[in-house]
Amino acid sequence: MKIMKDIRELKVSALRNGTVIDHIPAKCLFKVISILGLDKIDNHLTFGTNLESKKLGTKAIIKISDKFFQDDEINKIALVAPDAKLNIIKEFEVVEKKVVVVPDYITGIAKCFNPKCITNAEKVTTKFTVISKKNVTLKCHYCEKITDQEHMEII
């Protein structure tokens, strides 16, 4: 049995080149996958969820082989996983660690809180200016109304 366990862990951990995204809130795992488009790529992908985390209670982790994100690409997940940490792996070694930063502008991802906004009436991709990064507050590019963290809904 012990051997079996070791093998299982080895399969999950053995990332030669790629990116590990850790400290994702467990309930947001599939949103992160969708935001990053990981459901549409051919790379070797492993994820675990409902893992114990001192900070988050439960967390999720994603490992992607041979995938390295640009900052503006990875920062898109800041709305759902603000505490996410990235380990960049090359030849089994962690060569770089990164945290996510809330971007200045957000396209898609969040829904405008205003029911009378055009983005809720027609097929229009939402666009926001981030007016506060601490308690993330968004201003809609279209209706100019504010969506705060409390009322934020991820598409």
Next chain:
Amino acid sequence: MKNKSLVSINDFTKENHLRIIELAAEFEKKPVQDLLSGKVIATLFFEPSTRTRLSFESAVNKLGGRIIGFTDASSSSVSKGESLKDTIKTVMNYSDLIIMRHPIEGSARYASEVSNVPIINAGDGANQHPTQTLLDLYSIYKTQGTLDGLSIFLVGDLKYGRTVHSLLMAMSQFNTTFHFVSPVELKIPDEYKIHLDSLGLKYFEHTDFTANIHEADIVYMTRVQRERFSDPIEYEKVKNTYVLRNYMLSETKPGMKILHPLPRVNEINDDVDENTKAYYFTQALNGVFTRQAIITSILGIK
């Protein structure tokens, strides 16, 4: 400003505002000119707004332009379920400029992104109505000779009133002192006070209408609407409180003017109309000159 859509008053700089005022004054001197001959202007009114539409159409007609369009959504393909995008993508082929009114907020911004001709927002829900703000600025400038250092009283529905919010944003560029007069339920939202604080501008909030009215250079009246109150008793309590009557004007400055975006219901008593301080009907006339200025500047004619 050539080929640039006018969607939100916040898109315009102080210089743009002053340029429109300057052009409006030119059109006031010579309102009938053959500047738009050969131009087709579309007025797409997805909800009726007779006053705004007539003002735009008058502005275009006096400059020799032609108008196509519809006056409410039921007489257009919208009633067949056509999307805004498709309507705009079609109408842009028939016109040099689209003037649109739409009940959905942000619709004008979206239209400006899908259209290859400029869009003028003639009101998008509770969001923006920039040409109203520009005609208000022109009216203030014309009556006071300046936009700098004035004392402006905004009266009525300051919570939902789109016109007062836009006017506040525009006038905050000109060292204005604001007085907000409203029932508690319809107070000016905090975000505007934060904006004024950040600019170091003075403002005062009153629930009593006549307090300090002698300081006013401009009194800007708006309607207090019954449907804005969650409690009908609250409406009954205040409905006659924010009504301007002629006797209240005796102590006001000689050059003070009363503005109102119209239509009014009862918030300005009829006995004010004959007072030389009543300016709201001339304000509507100023709207035609201001819209001539906006249209010609967007089409690159001026």
